[in-house]
Amino acid sequence: MIDKTRLARIALGSVAEPGSKELFQAVQAHGPVEALDRIIRGTGSLGEGVLARLGNGDPWELAARRLEHADRTGMRIVTPEDPEWPPQLEDLKLISREGGDRIARDTFPPQCIWVRGPLTLLAAFERSVAIVGARASTPYGDHIAGDFAFTLAEQGWTVVSGGAFGIDAAAHRGALTAGGVTAAVLACGLDRAYPVAHTGLFDRIADDGLLISEWPPGSMAHKHRFLIRNRVIAALTRGTVMVEASARSGARQTLGRARLLGRRPMVVPGPVTSAMSVGCHEALRVDGFRLVASVAQVLEEVGPIGQLSIPASGPDRLHDALDDLERMLVDALPARGSATAAKLAQIAGVPLRAAAGRLPSLVTRGVLAESEEGYRLPR
Amino acid sequence: MIDKTRLARIALGSVAEPGSKELFQAVQAHGPVEALDRIIRGTGSLGEGVLARLGNGDPWELAARRLEHADRTGMRIVTPEDPEWPPQLEDLKLISREGGDRIARDTFPPQCIWVRGPLTLLAAFERSVAIVGARASTPYGDHIAGDFAFTLAEQGWTVVSGGAFGIDAAAHRGALTAGGVTAAVLACGLDRAYPVAHTGLFDRIADDGLLISEWPPGSMAHKHRFLIRNRVIAALTRGTVMVEASARSGARQTLGRARLLGRRPMVVPGPVTSAMSVGCHEALRVDGFRLVASVAQVLEEVGPIGQLSIPASGPDRLHDALDDLERMLVDALPARGSATAAKLAQIAGVPLRAAAGRLPSLVTRGVLAESEEGYRLPR
Incomplete structure (x- = not known):
């Protein structure tokens, strides 16, 4: 029923x-x-x-x-x-x-979210950072967005963006290249993937990460919907990094939302000779957002993973907090002895890189123990 | 006597x-x-x-x-x-x-200053901005320093710097190219011009601008002297713009001095991929100096020339405020009728570009009047 x-x-x-x-x-x-x-x-x-x-x-x-x-x-x-x-x-x-x-x-929470992807929203966005910016990005911006996303994803952070051309795409691709988790928050129905040229990218994101939208299938991407959508990117993440923005960029609005929400708005500067950095420099001058020049500085803002406040937990609480991927991996463990990451991925039926990306975090949280033979249940 | x-x-x-x-x-x-x-x-x-x-x-x-x-x-x-x-x-x-x-x-005022150049210190530094930065500058930094200096000089501002390789030299050259006034504040005797490769540049600066030092002839440039000297650059000017700086740059110290003195410290950002912008970004992140991305933004800080508070003045006060160059130009005027800028420069024995750069300001201040035939004494 x-x-x-x-x-x-x-x-x-x-x-x-x-x-x-x-x-x-x-x-x-x-x-x-x-x-x-x-x-x-x-x-x-x-x-x-x-x-x-x-x-x-x-x-x-x-x-x-x-x-x-x-x-x-x-x-x-x-x-x-x-x-x-x-x-x-x-x-x-x-x-x-x-x-x-x-x-x-009209900034209120969604009534529901359409989702493609193997991860729970709860787990995927718990440690997440948004990287947003210009559609008409330059090679400089693409490089920074890709590089930041790669490193963040490699360190276990979910990289969130809007699936657009330019900075968004560079961020998603950087996270995918690292074998990490990325989430695209769209402003249209998941069956109307916009831009169409990103159909393949969206499929890759949905394979190991998350493709989500507040709009039901069939909804078209309208200009005002990007601005409505931005509040969700800001709210889901611990901070939003803007990499390149023209003078009238929507990305700056996302940073404003992030600040209203108590998240960390961050801005990467660029050459003052570049029109694609004008919005970033205005955001730094006028809005007073935080300048970040490296991933280390982003992590200073959102908190390194090791310092996250993990709720005090007994064994039940620990297992309650698992997302789908993590539960599959834990369920794949033998009752006695250990299994390698490759074996666990095979039994769980998940991609090896997804498993390998998540197992260290499970060890850190005490859900699994690590031994020379691989992973096992803690004693 | x-x-x-x-x-x-x-x-x-x-x-x-x-x-x-x-x-x-x-x-x-x-x-x-x-x-x-x-x-x-x-x-x-x-x-x-x-x-x-x-x-x-x-x-x-x-x-x-x-x-x-x-x-x-x-x-x-x-x-x-x-x-x-x-x-x-x-x-x-x-x-x-x-x-x-x-x-x-030991930040106290100099006891005396050695000077080469045709302008009075009072007049030259009244409307001045410092541009400082890395010796090992990149083409990006040289371009910005030169461009900012050109525009500031063109608009009647004296461009002040330290005469060093890199950003300093680019700033001096930019002002010279505009036919404007530039001043080099050295950390050695004026006869020991350091670096030696800048001997020709220093001669050009002394021709139309100012080459100054607190150290007597014969004094060598020592490392600590640059740091002592920086306080004078900060104090003479209305604001200091830092263009490129490595992580441990002395230019950042000049900005700190400027802030202590109530002047405006300003920083031009650059690509986060450049080691020569690390010091700039740290200055923006940690020290909270003002980001500037254009000359217009520099002028917002130091005040456009049109808005300067010029002391209320009758004719005597006006003439008292003239510097050497201005007095020579005024003295060159015929008692009746007008003279062209070229004629005035010839009679006064000053370079035409120096004369042409100063005459409009004399008109603005009411010292001279302008007519179709050239410049004349006001009625």
């Missing part, structure tokens, strides 16, 4: 633009199910717009079709009620600004 | 290292003449070092020889009693730090 709350979330995520303040308040007051019913009955200010989107359809049927479509196309839909929902998204309800435009006001 | 105070200043500037706190306090308490006498008699803590420098010589004779040597070699010696002494140097008595090393403590 399908959970009604879940269906309501999916319907709400389909019939209203993400971030809506009215929608969030209705759900907070009445819960998703009754909020949806009220909206359909035309109670409240959201009614008309939503009904226009819905046409004559029944939102419950729409949600059921969405679920079935997701299953069939290798996506899943994650809602705030799911254990893998990243709690840091809830901070988005704190930064809405009255009196601004819709983008400044 | 030669002024005894003047001779005492010259002697004091010859027998003790510039910036000395003890020397400054002795002069403040007793005046230059008695301070010198006391020092020779070995009263006070300065005695021994000074006597060692002086050998068996008589300081009054030494000073007279210095004056005569300066006259013979085309230098002049300027002391705080001279009208052209830049009053902003007096701020140097405010930034001494006890408990630091000698460089941090």
Whole structure:
């Protein structure tokens, strides 16, 4: 039997633009199910717009079709009620600004997120850094974004970006090259991958990382949606690094969101002779964001992995915190004795580089022990 | 008859290292003449070092020889009693730090300055900006320093630097190319121009601008002298722009001095891939100096010329404020009618580009009027 709350979330995520303040308040007051019913009955200010989107359809049927479509196309839909929902998204309800435009006001958390990829949102974004910047990047910017992403991914950080041309793509590719985890947060349906030229890149990201969107399949990338989407990139990560930005770049808005959310906004400078560094230098001059010139300086901001505050934990808590990939690896362990990373990857049915990237963290957290023969359960 | 105070200043500037706190306090308490006498008699803590420098010589004779040597070699010696002494140097008595090393403590104003060049210190440094940076600069840094200096000089600002290889030289050359004024503040005697390869550059600077030093002829450039000298660059100018600096650059110390003095410290960023930008980025990250990416942004800091506070003035005050070059140009004017810039330069015996660079400012200040036939006295 399908959970009604879940269906309501999916319907709400389909019939209203993400971030809506009215929608969030209705759900907070009445819960998703009754909020949806009220909206359909035309109670409240959201009614008309939503009904226009819905046409004559029944939102419950729409949600059921969405679920079935997701299953069939290798996506899943994650809602705030799911254990893998990243709690840091809830901070988005704190930064809405009255009196601004819709983008400044409708900053609220998503109702649900469409996902492609083997990792849970919770685990993937726990230690994550965003790298964003110009679409029309220069070789300098591509080099920096790729290099920072490679090193961050190599050190176990998830590299988050928006899947666009230029800096975004360089960041995703850098993380992939390191065999690390990268996540693309899109501003369109996952079946409408934009830009189309990145279809192959998105498939690679979805293989080992995460391809996610607040918009249901079929949604097109519109300009204002990038600005709505940026709040999610800022909220999911511990900090956002801007590498190259023209004078009127949307990336700077992501840094502003990050600061409002208490995350770390960071800016990489460049030659003052480059138009693609104008936005970065303005952000440093005017906004006072933090200059970073190396990955080490990024890690100073977001905290090195060794210093993360891991919740005090007994064995159960430890295992509760595992994501899918980690659970598969732990389940692949023999009851007695050890197994190599390659053996574990084979038994778990995951790529070796994904396994090799995650095992050291499991050892650090005490879930596994390491011996000369490989990995084993701790005594 | 030669002024005894003047001779005492010259002697004091010859027998003790510039910036000395003890020397400054002795002069403040007793005046230059008695301070010198006391020092020779070995009263006070300065005695021994000074006597060692002086050998068996008589300081009054030494000073007279210095004056005569300066006259013979085309230098002049300027002391705080001279009208052209830049009053902003007096701020140097405010930034001494006890408990630091000698460089941090001995920050006091010079006793006198050796000068080559046709301009008064007062006029040349009234609207001045320093551009400093790495000796081992890259083409990027040379380009920026040259470009900034060209534009600043073109707009009537004196470009000040230290005469070193790299950024310093690029700044001086940029100002010269614009036909503007540049001043080199050396850390050695003006006859010991360091580096030797810059002998030709220093001659060009002295032709139309200023070559100055606190050290008497014969003094060698020692490493610690560059750090002592930096305080004068910071104090003379309204702001100091650092263009390229390695991790351990002396230029950063100049910015620190500028900030202590209430001047504007500014930093030009560069590619984070360049070792020559490491010092700049550290200065922005750690010291919090102001990032500047263009000359317009430099002028925002130091104030555009149009907004300078010019003292309220009747005709006498106007003419009192003229420097040598300006007075020569004004004196060259016919009593009736007008003269072209070329004619004025010829009569005054100054380079045409120097004249052409200064005449508009004289018009702005109301000293001259401009007509179709050229320049004339205002009615």
